[in-house]
Amino acid sequence: MTAxxxxxxxxxxxxxFGVSIAIFLLLRVAPGNIADIxxxxxxxxDPGDKARIVHDLHLDRSIPVQYAEWISGLLHGDLGTSxxxxxxxxQEIAPRIPITGELALLALTFSILLGVPLGVLSAVGxxxxxxxxxxxxxxxxxxxxxxxxxxxILMGFVNFFGxxxxxxxxxxxxxxxxxxxAVPAVAVGFRSSALVMRLTRSAMLEVMRQDFVRxxxxxxxxxxxxxxxxxxxxxxxxxxxxxxxxxxFLIGGLIVTETVFNIPGVxxxxxxxxxxxxxxxxxxxxxxxxxMVVVINLIVDLLYALIDPRIRYG
Amino acid sequence: MxxxxxxxxxxxxxxxxxxxxxxxxxxxxxxxxxxxNPPSASLLEEATISTVMPFASVFNxxxxxxxxxxxxxxxxxxxDLAESWAWNPEGTALTFRLRHGVRFHNGRPFTxxxxxxxxxxxxxxxxTRLRKNPRRSxxxxxxxxxxxxxxxxxxxxxxxxxxxxxxxASGFAPIYPCGVSAADQRTHPIGTGPFKFVSWQQNESIxxxxxxxxxxxxxxYLDAIEYTIIPNRSTALLAFEAGKYDLTFVSDIxxxxxxxxxxxxxxxxxxxxxxxxQANLLVNFAHKPFDNPEVRRAMMLSLDRRAFxxxxxxxxxxxGGAMLPPPAGIWGMPEDYLxxxxxxxxxxxxxxxxxxKIMAGLGYGPDKMLNVKIETRDIASYRDPAVILxxxxxxxxxxxxxEPLDSAVWYARLARKDYAVAMNVQGIAVDDPDxxxxxxxxxxxxxxxxGYCNPALEKLFHEQSETTDFARRRQMVWNIDQKLQEDxxxxxxxHNVAVTCWQPDVHDVHLPVNSIYDHWRFxxxxxxx
Numbered sequence: 027m028t029a030x031x032x033x034x035x036x037x038x039x040x041x042x043f044g045v046s047i048a049i050f051l052l053l054r055v056a057p058g059n060i061a062d063i064x065x066x067x068x069x070x071x072d073p074g075d076k077a078r079i080v081h082d083l084h085l086d087r088s089i090p091v092q093y094a095e096w097i098s099g100l101l102h103g104d105l106g107t108s109x110x111x112x113x114x115x116x117q118e119i120a121p122r123i124p125i126t127g128e129l130a131l132l133a134l135t136f137s138i139l140l141g142v143p144l145g146v147l148s149a150v151g152x153x154x155x156x157x158x159x160x161x162x163x164x165x166x167x168x169x170x171x172x173x174x175x176x177x178x179i180l181m182g183f184v185n186f187f188g189x190x191x192x193x194x195x196x197x198x199x200x201x202x203x204x205x206x207x208a209v210p211a212v213a214v215g216f217r218s219s220a221l222v223m224r225l226t227r228s229a230m231l232e233v234m235r236q237d238f239v240r241x242x243x244x245x246x247x248x249x250x251x252x253x254x255x256x257x258x259x260x261x262x263x264x265x266x267x268x269x270x271x272x273x274x275f276l277i278g279g280l281i282v283t284e285t286v287f288n289i290p291g292v293x294x295x296x297x298x299x300x301x302x303x304x305x306x307x308x309x310x311x312x313x314x315x316x317x318m319v320v321v322i323n324l325i326v327d328l329l330y331a332l333i334d335p336r337i338r339y340g
Numbered sequence: 341m342x343x344x345x346x347x348x349x350x351x352x353x354x355x356x357x358x359x360x361x362x363x364x365x366x367x368x369x370x371x372x373x374x375x376x377n378p379p380s381a382s383l384l385e386e387a388t389i390s391t392v393m394p395f396a397s398v399f400n401x402x403x404x405x406x407x408x409x410x411x412x413x414x415x416x417x418x419x420d421l422a423e424s425w426a427w428n429p430e431g432t433a434l435t436f437r438l439r440h441g442v443r444f445h446n447g448r449p450f451t452x453x454x455x456x457x458x459x460x461x462x463x464x465x466x467x468t469r470l471r472k473n474p475r476r477s478x479x480x481x482x483x484x485x486x487x488x489x490x491x492x493x494x495x496x497x498x499x500x501x502x503x504x505x506x507x508x509a510s511g512f513a514p515i516y517p518c519g520v521s522a523a524d525q526r527t528h529p530i531g532t533g534p535f536k537f538v539s540w541q542q543n544e545s546i547x548x549x550x551x552x553x554x555x556x557x558x559x560x561y562l563d564a565i566e567y568t569i570i571p572n573r574s575t576a577l578l579a580f581e582a583g584k585y586d587l588t589f590v591s592d593i594x595x596x597x598x599x600x601x602x603x604x605x606x607x608x609x610x611x612x613x614x615x616x617x618q619a620n621l622l623v624n625f626a627h628k629p630f631d632n633p634e635v636r637r638a639m640m641l642s643l644d645r646r647a648f649x650x651x652x653x654x655x656x657x658x659x660g661g662a663m664l665p666p667p668a669g670i671w672g673m674p675e676d677y678l679x680x681x682x683x684x685x686x687x688x689x690x691x692x693x694x695x696x697k698i699m700a701g702l703g704y705g706p707d708k709m710l711n712v713k714i715e716t717r718d719i720a721s722y723r724d725p726a727v728i729l730x731x732x733x734x735x736x737x738x739x740x741x742x743e744p745l746d747s748a749v750w751y752a753r754l755a756r757k758d759y760a761v762a763m764n765v766q767g768i769a770v771d772d773p774d775x776x777x778x779x780x781x782x783x784x785x786x787x788x789x790x791g792y793c794n795p796a797l798e799k800l801f802h803e804q805s806e807t808t809d810f811a812r813r814r815q816m817v818w819n820i821d822q823k824l825q826e827d828x829x830x831x832x833x834x835h836n837v838a839v840t841c842w843q844p845d846v847h848d849v850h851l852p853v854n855s856i857y858d859h860w861r862f863x864x865x866x867x868x869x
Contacts (some may be wrong), residue, residue, distance in 0.1 A: 066747050067379035069387040069472040070787045071755035075472055108811065110379070111542045112527050118542060180578050184604070190582040192575065195545070207747025288570045288579075290544035298377060298543050298571075303748055 034327070038320045040290040046309075050093050053305055059085060060109040060303045083109060096309060106306035110299075115306050119292065119314065125193075126284070126291035130276050132211035137218035138269065144219075145226025145265075146258060152231060160223065167220025172279050176213040176286035183209075193289040210287040214279040218272045225268050229261035236260070262333055270326030274319040359413045364847065365392045366561050373576045374567040375589040380526035383514045384462060385472045388771060392511045394567045395547045395589055396860035397560075398445070398530030399514030402436050402455065402493075403505060405858050411670060412771060412852045414502070414810075419816045421450065421532065431500030431808065436640045438491045442555045444517045452487035456505075457518035459485040459495075470522050477779055477786070478507050481805070500806045502550050502772040502813075510770045534560035534863040543569055552723035554863070561866035566659055586846045586867070591615035591838035591856050595656040598839050610841040614658060614668040615856045616771060619648070619725045619833040622754070622762040625791040629710065630760060634698050636828035640683035641695030642736040647688075648728055648834050658835040659684070661821040664771055664779070665835060668853040671773050671817045682826045695736035709739035715753065716763040718744035726763035739795035754789040764789070764830075771854035773817045777801045781829055791828040845869050 061079040065071040080086050084095065099106055105115035183190050189209075197203035233239060234257050242256045243249075277293055284294035292311060299307035310315040331337045348856050378391040382401065403425065406416040419425075422436035438640040442450040460466040464480065481501045486494050495504060507513060520530050529537050532555065535548035546567040550560055551830070566741060568585065570576040577597065580588050581604040593601065595612050601611065623630045625637065630636060649657045658665050661681070665672035680682050685691060704710050714733075716726040723744055730740035740761065745753065753759055768776055779785055783793035800820050807813040825831060842849055850859045 056748070058746060058752055062752040063748050064379065065384045065472060065751050065755075067388040067391070068472045069751075070474055071751050072473065073755070078469075079471060108379075108542075112523060113542075177574055180575060184578050184582045188582060190575075190579050190584060192570075192579055192584070220815075235548055285572050286575055288568070288572065288575055290541065294571075295543055300745065 034324055038324065041320055042313065042316055046097065046313060047093070049309055049312045050096065051089075053303070053308055054089055054092075056303070058303060060305070061085065063302050064109075100310070100313070105310045108299075108307050109162040109304045110302050110307070115310050118295075118307065119311065122290060122292045122295055123314075125289060126280060126293055128207055129211055129214070129280060129284070129289060129291060130273070133215035133276060133279075134208055134217065134269070134273060136208075136211050136215035137222050137272065140215075141219040141222025142226050142258075142262075142265065145223040146206065146230055146253060148223065148227040149230035149234065150253060160227075164227075167216045167223075170216070171282075172214050172217060172263070172280040173286055175216060176210065176283055179209060179213055180286065192287050195290075207289075210283045210289060214276065214283040214309070217279060218269075218276065219238045221268060222265060225265050226258075226261060229264050230257055233257045233261045260335065263330065266326055266329055266333065270322050273322045277315055354602055356592075362847065362868065364530050364561050364864070364866040365868060366866070367563050368869050369564040369566055370562050370587065370846065370862065370865065370867060371585045372565060372567045372587045373580060373585040373589055374546065374569045374577070375573070375592050376571050377569055381529040381537070381540065382470070382526045384458075384475060384516065384524065385470050385522070385526065387474045387512070387767070389590060389767070392857050393860050394565075395529055395537075395549070396511050396514070396533075397535040397548060397565065397862045398529045398533045399516075399532055400442075400533050400536050400861075401508060401510045401513045401515065402438075404861070405509050405852065406861070407850045407864075408771065410851075411668070412506075412509070412855045412858050413670060414506045414772075417505055421455075421515055425505070431502065431806075432497045432686075433494050434504055435492060435494040435496070436533055438493065439493060439555060442532050443553055444532050445530045445551065446517065446520070448519070449515055450515070450517070450532050451490040452493040452517055452665065454517050455493040456485045456487050457845070458514075458516045460520065460782055461516065464595070468522050471526070475512055476780075478512075478775060479504075480778060489836040491533050498801070500808070501774065502808050503772050503805060504603060506772045507770060508596075508853070509858075511860060512769055534861060535562075535565055538564075539568070543571075545569060551853075556863060560861075562862060565862060568791055577601060580608070580841065583843065585843075587842040587849065588840055590851070590860075591617075592841045593839035593841065595653055595837055595839055601839075601841060605841075607844045608841045609846075610839050611851055612656065612839045613853045614664060614835055614836060615838045616664050616669075616768040616854055617765055617836045618660075618664075618768070619721075619763065619836065620766050621729065621828075621831040621833060622759070622764050622790050623828055623831075624757055624760050624762075625793075626757060627760040630703070632702070635710075637682065638695040638698040638736045639733065639738065640828050640831050641691040641698070641823075642732045643683055643691075643831065643833065644688045644732060645684070645834055647732070648725055651728060652724055652834075653837060656837045658833050658837065661825050661832055662776055662830070663773060663817060663821055664768065664854055669835075670854060671814055671821075673818050673821050677818055677822070681822050682827070683831065692735040699737045704737040704860070709734075710740070711739050712742045712761050713759075714761050714763060715743045715745055715759045716738040717750045717765075718746055721836075722765050725765075729763055755786070757789065762789075765836075767856075769857055773801075773813075773820075774805050774814065777804075777817075777820065781824060790830055792824075792827065794823075794827065794829075797823055797827075 061076045108115055108118050111118055144160050148157045151157045180190055191206045193206060197206060239252060239257055242252045280293035281297055284291045296311045376390055379386055381395045383392060400421045402420060402422040403417050404420040405412040406418040408416045409721060421439055423439050425436045427434055438452055442451060461470055481497045481499050483496045483498050512533060516525060517530055534551050534554045536551045538547040538549050540546045548565045550563050598610055598612060623636055625631055645659045647711060649655055660672045663669055663671040666674055668781055714726050714730055716722040724743055733740050779787050781788060781792060782798055804813050804816040840851060847866050847868060848864045852858060
């Protein structure tokens with residue numbers, strides 16, 4: 027197990043190194059830089075002032091030197107300074123991580139709590155009216171864009187309740203705070219729940235035809251016990267893989283949802299930083315997301331062993 | 341269009357009657373929706389309303405525009421940090437007598453030295469430098485600023501410039517304190533204004549609190565102002581309709597959405613008026629074949645400005661030249677004058693026929709179209725008129741292809757003049773010919789993106805600038821504007837109209853019809869909650 031973990035850790039570092047090079051180069055290949063953008067709000071470009079900004083921000087140094095400066099800072103815990111806010115990157119990112127974390131966690135929880143049971147129900151009642159209804163429901167989840175769903179939810183709230191569930195940094199009470207986060211979590215988690223539901227359904231249908239399920243029934247076990255303890259446990263493996271992958275894809279959905287629900291999280295901030303060519307901010311945010319994705323992947327791999335005793339890491 | 345005018349009149353009447361009937365109350369927090377994250381808090385470094393609206397209330401000017409009419413006018417300028425002012429007989433020195441007992445938010449007293457520091461900064465003479473300096477070109481006639489004691493300051497000019505006072509009254513002429521770096525002013529602004537800066541969470545919110553030491557007795561009325569940054573317009577409007585905000589971002593609502601807002605929130609007060617931004621056509625004078633004045637003339641003749649206005653704004657936007665047209669604008673060419681300018685005549689078919697004749701003479705025709713990329717910023721307000729332009733150019737045998745550009749590339753490409761034809765949207769900071777003419781059309785201006793250079797006309801820019809008689813000067817400006825349009829220096833397509841809304845319990849919001857950059861001090865605004 028230790029050897030496996032060490033190998034995975036090494037691979038993680040290699041992946042992150044690759045990501046760092048890719049994001050660093052892609053940012054520099056993209057046309058325009060912060061100096062151009064800064065002048066955008068001034069409605070003009072003064073070549074002299076622009077050259078001074080480029081020099082002050084070290085953008086006139088060679089790309090390898092800029093990369094080395096960034097990595098060296100990163101290794102020393104210095105993420106640099108945002109070109110736009112002129113504040114340390116860490117100071118800008120830190121308060122946004124819990125906001126996005128909470129939203130992502132709620133969305134993922136929603137998608138699991140909704141997707142898995144509905145997937146089981148759909149499989150158990152295959153080709154019944156309930157199954158058809160749930161399949162339509164899951165298809166709509168996969169086809170409705172989250173920004174559109176978000177706007178529909180907001181319009182519904184304004185029309186029916188005269189209020190709007192957009193983010194408030196200081197909500198009046200825990201439940202109101204949770205409520206304003208839960209609504210966008212539903213908007214972003216709807217797609218994932220549909221995916222989880224469809225996968226759970228198909229995995230369940232496959233497992234339900236296996237011999238060991240028939241044996242469990244023959245032993246006289248109740249249908250609920252057969253489904254949950256025998257069928258679902260075995261069907262969960264591909265579902266967990268999907269949930270792991272969805273956690274990464276969720277970032278894309280969060281960008282839209284954070285914008286529609288005006289949530290000041292990491293995802294919306296990343297888009298803004300890219301638009302501004304705020305290199306230190308983008309580089310570090312992408313690295314943060316990359317770390318999260320590789321860690322989630324590792325957790326998913328470790329969960330395999332926990333769920334399926336046949337899998338051993340050595 | 342009638343509904344819009346009726347709505348505007350109703351709003352004005354409601355505001356006027358409410359103001360007359362009620363006494364201002366102290367207290368409350370004004371909740372304002374902001375369209376995007378401002379690039380910085382430094383008014384001297386930015387040219388965007390995204391900075392001016394939230395941060396103007398941190399500062400004061402020497403003078404400011406009064407509220408006697410709904411126009412920002414040179415004959416309605418009132419004292420701010422200055423108590424009084426006087427020109428020397430030659431019109432080359434403007435001396436201000438300053439107020440006593442004014443303090444900056446950092447506790448330092450305001451003196452004449454601060455005025456000098458501010459203008460030294462703009463002229464690049466100070467110890468500290470601005471990162472960007474878009475205002476430098478405004479003060480082309482300013483020789484220096486001198487002080488006499490702590491309470492007198494004189495602006496010395498190379499030549500008479502009556503517009504100087506107008507520029508000093510604009511939202512872009514705040515007084516900064518000496519000793520505070522330009523970098524600090526970008527992130528933590530310090531001024532003498534009615535509200536002090538509290539916090540700015542990037543992409544999230546801006547908070548200001550009442551300056552209890554404000555030098556105007558009894559002002560401001562509000563305890564605080566909170567801006568919430570909501571980049572998504574649909575969310576912002578829904579939040580306003582749900583009562584989450586008291587005021588929308590200025591001029592951020594297209595007229596086409598006004599009906600929806602009034603349907604959802606019938607009590608909302610909404611003003612639909614010009615915002616002094618204009619869509620204009622950039623043709624690179626150095627790029628072949630557009631260096632040929634005949635080609636540019638044919639392009640101008642292809643334009644049907646009424647079609648742009650009808651399609652893009654349901655007939656609300658205004659047609660004019662470089663200056664905002666009357667009645668909102670002070671200096672724009674009147675309708676009777678305008679219809680005689682090339683390309684502005686009502687017979688579009690005849691114009692286009694003439695344009696085709698020109699192009700045919702140059703060897704182009706239906707079988708040999710002139711192909712060109714129409715570059716524009718990848719933002720709807722730029723893209724939409726560009727699409728219509730492509731359609732119009734076909735009428736004179738020019739086949740355009742749209743090339744939307746990322747914001748990061750747009751100004752860089754214009755500055756390098758690395759384009760042939762582009763569709764641009766330009767905001768005018770002050771309804772004054774000195775600002776517009778020198779900034780946009782002077783041969784050496786950094787914002788002269790087309791490369792148009794007419795030394796004889798530029799001489800007239802200076803002549804009008806030095807003319808003190810208003811009627812004579814306006815006639816000169818009309819003549820210049822006509823020449824600019826006919827030369828295709830930067831053909832103006834239309835002047836935009838947009839909507840601003842607020843809740844009925846917000847009082848004394850003053851929005852002039854010829855600028856969106858002024859009157860954001862909020863010192864007179866009060867809440868009836």
